[in-house]
Amino acid sequence: MDNLQMDEKLARLRRCRREMDTLKQEAEAIEAEVKAELESRGVEQAETAHYKVSWKTVSSTRLDTKALKAERPEIYGRYAVTSSTKRFTVT
Numbered sequence: 001m002d003n004l005q006m007d008e009k010l011a012r013l014r015r016c017r018r019e020m021d022t023l024k025q026e027a028e029a030i031e032a033e034v035k036a037e038l039e040s041r042g043v044e045q046a047e048t049a050h051y052k053v054s055w056k057t058v059s060s061t062r063l064d065t066k067a068l069k070a071e072r073p074e075i076y077g078r079y080a081v082t083s084s085t086k087r088f089t090v091t
Helices: 003-041 065-071 073-079
Strands: 045-047 052-054
Touching: 003 045, 065 073
Parallel strands: none
Antiparallel strands: 045 052
């Protein structure tokens, strides 16, 4: 792939990302409207002719790694796992 082809690909990538951002904003606005409707009805779920929707509280327990590292660094060090990824950026 030459530089001109690379430029064309990257320009298309930028256009796609802008479109994705626009669609994401639209989806988030629709989701907010549906959540507000559920909340106004005082329900966590609803059904239409074609869909079932729910917005329920989900609880989870997570480890506070910052506090663990500060209070018990030897335990943190023994169980901490480092991972690596490659980040793709276009500027």
